[in-house]
Amino acid sequence: MSRKFIVAGAQLGPIARDESRASAVARMCALMRAAKARGARVVVFPELALTTFFPRWHFTDPADIDQWFETEMPNADTQPLFDLSRELGIGFHLGYAELTADGHHYNTAIMVNESGEIIGKYRKIHLPGHFEFEDWRPFQHLEKYYFEKGDLGFHAFHAFDGKAGMCICNDRRWPETWRSLGLAGAELVVLGYNTPLHYPPAPEHDHLQYFHNELSVQAGCYQNGLWAVAVAKAGNEEGCDLIGGSVIVAPTGEIIAKAQGVGDEVITAEVDLDRCTEIRANIFNFAMHREPSDYHRITAPKDAS
Amino acid sequence: MSRKFIVAGAQLGPIARDESRASAVARMCALMRAAKARGARVVVFPELALTTFFPRWHFTDPADIDQWFETEMPNADTQPLFDLSRELGIGFHLGYAELTADGHHYNTAIMVNESGEIIGKYRKIHLPGHFEFEDWRPFQHLEKYYFEKGDLGFHAFHAFDGKAGMCICNDRRWPETWRSLGLAGAELVVLGYNTPLHYPPAPEHDHLQYFHNELSVQAGCYQNGLWAVAVAKAGNEEGCDLIGGSVIVAPTGEIIAKAQGVGDEVITAEVDLDRCTEIRANIFNFAMHREPSDYHRITAPKDAS
Numbered sequence: 223m224s225r226k227f228i229v230a231g232a233q234l235g236p237i238a239r240d241e242s243r244a245s246a247v248a249r250m251c252a253l254m255r256a257a258k259a260r261g262a263r264v265v266v267f268p269e270l271a272l273t274t275f276f277p278r279w280h281f282t283d284p285a286d287i288d289q290w291f292e293t294e295m296p297n298a299d300t301q302p303l304f305d306l307s308r309e310l311g312i313g314f315h316l317g318y319a320e321l322t323a324d325g326h327h328y329n330t331a332i333m334v335n336e337s338g339e340i341i342g343k344y345r346k347i348h349l350p351g352h353f354e355f356e357d358w359r360p361f362q363h364l365e366k367y368y369f370e371k372g373d374l375g376f377h378a379f380h381a382f383d384g385k386a387g388m389c390i391c392n393d394r395r396w397p398e399t400w401r402s403l404g405l406a407g408a409e410l411v412v413l414g415y416n417t418p419l420h421y422p423p424a425p426e427h428d429h430l431q432y433f434h435n436e437l438s439v440q441a442g443c444y445q446n447g448l449w450a451v452a453v454a455k456a457g458n459e460e461g462c463d464l465i466g467g468s469v470i471v472a473p474t475g476e477i478i479a480k481a482q483g484v485g486d487e488v489i490t491a492e493v494d495l496d497r498c499t500e501i502r503a504n505i506f507n508f509a510m511h512r513e514p515s516d517y518h519r520i521t522a523p524k525d526a527s
Numbered sequence: 528m529s530r531k532f533i534v535a536g537a538q539l540g541p542i543a544r545d546e547s548r549a550s551a552v553a554r555m556c557a558l559m560r561a562a563k564a565r566g567a568r569v570v571v572f573p574e575l576a577l578t579t580f581f582p583r584w585h586f587t588d589p590a591d592i593d594q595w596f597e598t599e600m601p602n603a604d605t606q607p608l609f610d611l612s613r614e615l616g617i618g619f620h621l622g623y624a625e626l627t628a629d630g631h632h633y634n635t636a637i638m639v640n641e642s643g644e645i646i647g648k649y650r651k652i653h654l655p656g657h658f659e660f661e662d663w664r665p666f667q668h669l670e671k672y673y674f675e676k677g678d679l680g681f682h683a684f685h686a687f688d689g690k691a692g693m694c695i696c697n698d699r700r701w702p703e704t705w706r707s708l709g710l711a712g713a714e715l716v717v718l719g720y721n722t723p724l725h726y727p728p729a730p731e732h733d734h735l736q737y738f739h740n741e742l743s744v745q746a747g748c749y750q751n752g753l754w755a756v757a758v759a760k761a762g763n764e765e766g767c768d769l770i771g772g773s774v775i776v777a778p779t780g781e782i783i784a785k786a787q788g789v790g791d792e793v794i795t796a797e798v799d800l801d802r803c804t805e806i807r808a809n810i811f812n813f814a815m816h817r818e819p820s821d822y823h824r825i826t827a828p829k830d831a832s
Contacts, residue, residue, distance in 0.1 A: 347818050350810070375821055395810065397702030397750055398822045405824040423809045430779055434749060437780050441746030444739060445702055474735055475742050504728045505655070505700065513652050514826050516680055517703045519710040521819050521826045 225383050225495040229410070230257035230265040231451045233468040235485035236459035237274045243299035246272050249486055251306050254314060256488045263336065263382060264313035265488070268414030268455040269346075269391045270329065272299070272318050275416040275455065277364045278462055280355040287368065291321035295332060295340070308338035313382065315451075317390060317414040319368075320345070329369045331388050331414065333381055342379040344388035345372025348396050359422045361462050365392075376402035384409040384495040387448075391415035394452060395438045397445065398520065404446030405508065409495045411442070411450045419463040432467045436477065444475030447501025449493045457484035473501045530688045530800035534715070535562035535570040536756045538773040540790035541764035542579045548604035551577050554791055556611050559619060561793045568641065568687060569618035570793070573719030573760040574651075574696045575634065577605070577623050580721040580760065582669045583767055585660040592673065596626035600637060600645070613643035618687065620756075622695060622719040624673075625650070634674045636693050636719065638686055647684040649693035650677025653701050664727045666767050670697075681707035689714040689800040692753075696720035699757060700743045702750065703825065709751030710813065714800045716747070716755045724768040737772045741782065749780030752806025754798045762789035778806045 232253035237246050250267055257265035270276075276290045295318065296304045307314055313335045320330035329349070333342035349371060351363030376399060378385040387408030393399040394413055403411055419431050427434075439452045449472060456466035468481040470491040479491040502508070537558035542551050555572055562570035575581075581595045600623065601609045612619055618640045625635035634654070638647035654676060656668030681704060683690040692713030698704040699718055708716055724736050732739075744757045754777060761771035773786040775796040784796040807813070 347821050348816055350816065371818065376824075392816075395750065396817075397706060397746070398817075398825060401702060402822060402824050405827075421810070424805050426805065427779060430781070434780065437742070437746055437749055441702070441742055441750075444742055445700065445746075474732060475739065476735070500729050500731065505726070509829055511653060511655065511697075512701075512703075512829060513676060514829060516652050517707060517826050519681075519707050520703060521822050522710075524814055524817060524819060 226492055227263040227382060228261040228490050229451050229470060229493050230260065230262035230488050230490045231453040231468045231470060231479070231481070232257060232265050232267050233453055233466060233481045233487045233489070234268055234271060234455045236457040236464070237455065239274045239460050241274065243272045247299055247302050251302055253486060253488055254303065254306055254310065254312060257490065258310045258312045260488065260490045262312060262490055264315070266315040266412045266414065266451040266453045267317065268453045269317035269331070269416050270319055271316055271414065271455065274459055275464070277351065277368055278361040278460070280362050280364060288321055291319040291327060293321050295320070304334065304338040307334055307336070311336045315388070315412045315414070327369050328372055329365065329390055331390055333386060333388060333412065335381065341381055342386060342388060343374065344390065345374050346390040346393060347372045347376070348393045348399065350392035360420070361418070363418070376406060378403060378406035378408035382410065386410045386412065389413045391417065394442065395434070397442065400442030400446050404448060409448050409498045410493065411448055413450070414453045414455070416455045417465045419465050431465045435465060435467050436469060439469060439471050440475040440477065443471045443473055444501065445506060447473045447498045447506050449473060449495070454481070473498050528688070531797055532568040532687065533566040533795050534756050534775060534798050535565065535567035535793050535795045536758040536773045536775060536784070536786070537562060537570050537572050538758055538771060538786045538792045538794070539573055539576060539760045541762040541769070542760065544579045544765050546579065548577045552604055552607050556607055558791060558793055559608065559611055559615065559617060562795065563615045563617045565793065565795045567617060567795055569620070571620040571717045571719065571756040571758045572622065573758045574622035574636070574721050575624055576621055576719065576760065579764055580769070582656065582673055583666040583765070585667050585669060593626055596624040596632060598626050600625070609639065609643040612639055612641070616641045620693070620717045620719070632674050633677055634670065634695055636695055638691060638693060638717065640686065646686055647691060647693060648679065649695065650679050651695040651698060652677045652681070653698045653704065655697040665725070666723070668723070681711060683708060683711040683713040687715065691715045691717065694718045696722065699747065700739070702747065705747030705751050709753060714753050714803045715798065716753055718755065719758045719760070721760045722770045724770050736770045740770060740772050741774060744774060744776050745780040745782065748776040748778055749806065750811060752778040752803045752811050754778060754800070754803070759786070778803050
């Protein structure tokens, strides 16, 4: 049985601070319809896709913080996405800020199948940025302040006649993320990101933001023999430029689809999950060629490394 | 104190099966002089730089095998390289096949300082290819037959006012190699390779050989904030085309020098070891951002992964 199908990435342009979730969801529903019209079986939305990228500001009042978080999924605002998924028969990936019943805050993503059912969940592990307000920055990146490290690990789960995995934004830069997902058997990794074009701690690298995004995703795909759909929230959001550059990447590391701007945009490509074996049975045959006994530093506690 | 200096990569064109070590060493001495004339403090020669890439053939007689191996380093054939290193005051990296006094066979590289003294040694860990003769192949890749897995681990050692690390050929494709060296503190990684343009198990990837070489080295540099010099033995060697594409790569992942052909060729670039902190104090601040407790699959024994 063929395991070829069309995947879509639905890049989002900026979401204003005062834009409602209902508005963001309406934009995503339009993109979901466009993806379906292009034959997609699943459409990938970005990280924290329901609101503006709020970690650029420093909120201290718990109510000001929790306004950005979802306490249920689906909820009234996102139900239209689930309903349209079921109506059209298309899966989707959605990133959002999650507040659990027992008070934990996570940067979370879910995978939903063609019947509108949640089949996978991931909570971001590599939280970038800083823990406290830093007044020298033109904007904050307070993910370590707002979120706890994800507690679900890196996992692959059955989806779309294969195995899928998820990671979020900064996770994609870390080869450990891709290798953990590859070893878990993932054949398709989906992820969203909100990546400022300007990186205040090392602005001499600003011109490399698109390159670093591609390099990280391409290397992760090639070195693990898997497909990836990496999708941006992009454009000038509340005075902060976010990169676009959403891509679909093959197990060879080749970019096979790429967004052309920084607004709402659907990209699609055909993936064939059976092609993972071209890489994983050969150059990256893990069982034949990996040498875990020489990798001890990678899992050593940080103080010892 | 500035830690800027010039590094050189000395790509070698093909070495014929009947070409003597003395001839290969004479070619390398000429390249060493050219590197010195361009201001280089160290010049990097490829993997197995003294002979043709013999793992493409299947030898069974121990004497036929051991003819390709060095039992001492330096020895009479390679002494001119060490003498010229000392005379010119330039360090070098050399790959060769090593036969130890107790009968072990390794794919080995050494680093030599500006005084002609060996200051680092590495034995290849990720051996590619296969264990036995396979008659369907147009040429063999019998590294797993000729060599044992290296027993020295991945280490960084003091060199050139900083810390250097080594890996060899296929090692460069594995993110575990780069991460292990990065965690060990390496600021400059040097490596050589012999990479056939045609990959018999998956010839549909032949057009990607140069891309995969660059992708692997660039990702390794960026994700660990270190410099690399990656040097080919290239060209049509005994009917087998080897890729060129020797590169010097910055800690940003940018290629800053690149060979233009498949013959003997020197490339140079200025490296500044202090620039590693641009990456390692920020986006890849290991102490702040790595999450080793989530990486357990990476060091799990292979049967359990």
